[in-house]
Amino acid sequence: MSGFFSKKPTVEQQLKANDRVMRKTQRDLERDRGKMEREEKKLEMEIKKAAKQGNKQACTVLAKQLVALRKQKTRSYNTGSKISAIGNQQKLMHSNMKMATAMGTTTKTMQQMNKVMDPQKTAKMMQEFEKESTKMEMSEEMINDTLDDILTESGDEEEQDAVVNQVLDEIGIDITGKLLDAPSAHSGRLGESSKAGTSADDDIERQLAALKDL
Structure with a gap:
């Protein structure tokens, strides 16, 4: 058996x-x-x-x-x-x-x-992935723009401009990009710059007064 x-x-x-x-x-x-x-x-x-x-x-x-x-x-x-x-x-x-x-x-x-x-199923999955990926990128861009609008206050730009101008003055470059005199290139010249501006204003006022007397 x-x-x-x-x-x-x-x-x-x-x-x-x-x-x-x-x-x-x-x-x-x-x-x-x-x-x-x-x-x-x-x-x-x-x-x-x-x-x-x-x-x-x-x-x-x-x-x-x-x-x-x-x-x-x-x-x-x-x-x-x-x-x-x-x-x-x-x-x-x-x-x-x-x-x-x-x-x-x-x-x-x-x-x-x-x-x-399944080739058709796989192609569909790839299309859906591309579609959702595009949506995600758009959503991320919109969220970033919204956050920038919320976090940026109205006075920030003016304050930033003032800081930039001050830094440019300290290194000897004015707004138009021209170089100032070499002695004003070192740090600690903010006070002197303001005095120079006041002197220029006085000259302009004297010239206007002289025009009125003519």
């Missing part, structure tokens, strides 16, 4: 079993050929002996046996060659079966991937 329910051997197991049988057969053939070669030499010696004795009938019988023995030895070599060819063919078939199995597995994998990765 155990033999009836025994598992069917796998391809690998069957190949190994076949290889053992063929190797054993080859060894048996080589052993038989060794015996035939020894018998062949023995017949050759007997033929030479009978020829020296002038026994033509014995020479003829022995010669026929030698020819048959040599034919048998040739058939043994042919059989060994065929067995070797069968072994090589079996290995090639096994290799082809492995490749076919690998291709079948790859085909199933591709089929599963094609089922999972």
Whole structure:
């Protein structure tokens, strides 16, 4: 009963079993050929002996046996060659079966991937992603603009302009980008600059008064 329910051997197991049988057969053939070669030499010696004795009938019988023995030895070599060819063919078939199995597995994998990765569904997902990404960028830009409007007060720009002008005066550059005199380039000249401005105003007032007197 155990033999009836025994598992069917796998391809690998069957190949190994076949290889053992063929190797054993080859060894048996080589052993038989060794015996035939020894018998062949023995017949050759007997033929030479009978020829020296002038026994033509014995020479003829022995010669026929030698020819048959040599034919048998040739058939043994042919059989060994065929067995070797069968072994090589079996290995090639096994290799082809492995490749076919690998291709079948790859085909199933591709089929599963094609089922999972629907091209139309994937294209739609990419379009939705691009759409939502654009929306996000627009929303981010709007939020940034709103935050800038809320955080920027009306007096900030004027205050910033005053600070910029002060810094430019300190480094010796006026609003128009012209260089002032070198002595005013060092720091601590804010007071002197204001005095220069007051002197200029006084000159303008004197000129206006002189025009009125004319």
